[in-house]
Each structure stands twice: as C-alpha cells, then as structure tokens.
Amino acid sequence: MSTDNLRTLFQLVARRYGFLNEYCCDTCCGQDINVSQSHILFEVSRQHNPSMRDVANALGVDITTFSRQVKALIDKGYVLKTPHPEDQRVHLLSLTEKGKGLEHDIDDEMNNNLEQILSQLNDEDRKTVTKSVELLNTAMKKTENLCC
Amino acid sequence: MSTDNLRTLFQLVARRYGFLNEYCCDTCCGQDINVSQSHILFEVSRQHNPSMRDVANALGVDITTFSRQVKALIDKGYVLKTPHPEDQRVHLLSLTEKGKGLEHDIDDEMNNNLEQILSQLNDEDRKTVTKSVELLNTAMKKTENLCC
DNA sequence: CATTTTATTTGCAAAATGCAATTTTTATTT
C-alpha cells in the first residue's frame, strides 16, 4: 500500500496534527494566545496543581522561556500562580475560570476535528486507530529515556 | 483502560514524537541545524525538485521565514537552489550530497528509535499501530481542508 | 504594451529563545 517508511508516516501525521492544533487554538481564542501557550493550558489542566518546573519539564521547554509565557497567561487572566503552602520556593499553577473555559473550548474543537477525521474510517479501522494511540502512548512512556 | 480523551492521547503522542525529532536532529548534526531546518531537509527530500513555495506550503510556514531558513541551509552546504528552466521566478530546491547524507542519518535515527518504541509491543499490536498510522495519514489527507 | 499576478527576497520591528547571573527559600553540613 504505502511505500513510506515508519518515520515518514509519523512525521506527516505529527505535522498535520500540529496544523490542527494551530487551527483550533486560533478558532477558539483569536490571537489572544499562541500555540505554545495553549500547550501550557493543556498541561496545567491535566496535572493537579503542578509547579512551574513540573509543567516546563512535561512540555520540554526551557524554564526561563516558560516563566515568561506563564506570566503572559497570568496577565491575560487564564492562569493563577499560588505559592506552595509548605515550600515557598515553589509556585503552583492552576487555571482560572476563564482559563478552564478556553481550555475546554480548545479541547472540544480538537476532539470534534479528530472525530471528523476518524469519521472517514469504518468502525473497525476506527477502533484500530483509537487503540493504537493508546498503545503508542504506553510504549512511548516506557521508552521516554530515549530522548528526554 | 485509558480515561483520556482522543485529543489528550494524540497530544501526548505528538509531543513525544516532537521530542524524538529534536533528539535525533541533535544527535545527527550536533547544533549545526535546528529542528525546523530538519523539517525542510525532510520535505525537500520527499518531493522531487520542489519550489520554495511547494515546501513552505507543505510545512505550513511563512514564506519569508522559510526563505531565510533555506538560505541558512544553503550557506551550510545542505541545500541547492536552482532556477526553474522554464520559469525564472521559481527556484527549485534539492539536497546536496552532504544534505542527503544528513537527511539519511536523521531518517535512520528516527526509524531506529521508532523501532525501539514499537519493540515493546507484540507482533499483533505492532501491526495494528503501523496500519493505524497509514489509516490516519489517509484520513487526515482527505480532511485537510479542516485546518489549511 | 500596460497591467496584473506570482515567486521570492529584504526591511524592520516584535516576539521568542536560552544562557548566565540573581533572588529567595529550603536542605545539608559541620
């Protein structure tokens, strides 16, 4: 069927998914936040009161760049930063109601678009893909030491 | 099994694949080129004598930024730019031998790492994943109007 | 032949990046 190697297939899917991310980020918030800021919303929403470092590490970005992006999100009213009750060095991140709203909108839009993509497949293929993404997550998590 | 929604699963896989990309790019060329330049190598290698615009469009990047990144790749000896024989406005891109070598190294490294990730799966799951990436590519290609 | 369109490049200003150094707080050592 396809003559492309594994890397090529992954590369193209990742690229197209990246386009979808940009598109949904734009659609949901105009130009109020950029894509890397939407990644921060996603990760803060996923984790429970993470520290700055937690999120920066998860996203694989430099902590100093991250610090400034978070400040931008705070200024825009999407994120809160509260000192850790037992360790004043640490600042915990959370989403404001506005931030939760935006993150929810983006998540919705992304899921809708992914549904639309998967709707091209028959039920069996669809299940195959869904299962594969889970398999991939598990396998990649185990192999995390490969890159970072 | 997993309680994450579709978007979350995709987001994490895409993120991890991005890490892999950075890692392989670093491993193969030190700091001689950056990740977006490696994307250019990948795309120029895939297409047959594409124009500037062809590649910029495929990668979804602004043509002016692209123009400068290509210039950097030319200066480093990875890419050639030759005028289109029938339309002097158009410049065709190709890889030098050095560029082909680097692209090949990165491709190799990426495939090896992906193999290592998939090696955690049994044969059936592995086939499931491989087939899914192909299915996804096809479905995403058809739905391309969604975002760009 | 004049005008428009297309491909690409540059000017320029804004944004993002990351290293080094700093500040603040906690942990460790003696």
Next chain:
DNA sequence: AAATAAAAATTGCATTTTGCAAATAAAATG
C-alpha cells in the same frame, strides 16, 4: 546554630526567529 550548598523561579541580555509590508523580478493577462 551558623555556614554552605542546593533548588525554584525570575530577570538581564544578546541572539535568533517570526511575520507583515514593501520591493524586486519574471511571467501571464488584457
């Protein structure tokens, strides 16, 4: 308990990246 080291986060600063607007050059259109 004082001194030192380590950790979390921020800021200074210089470099790189970005993208819009304008410019250039060549082809297409009228």
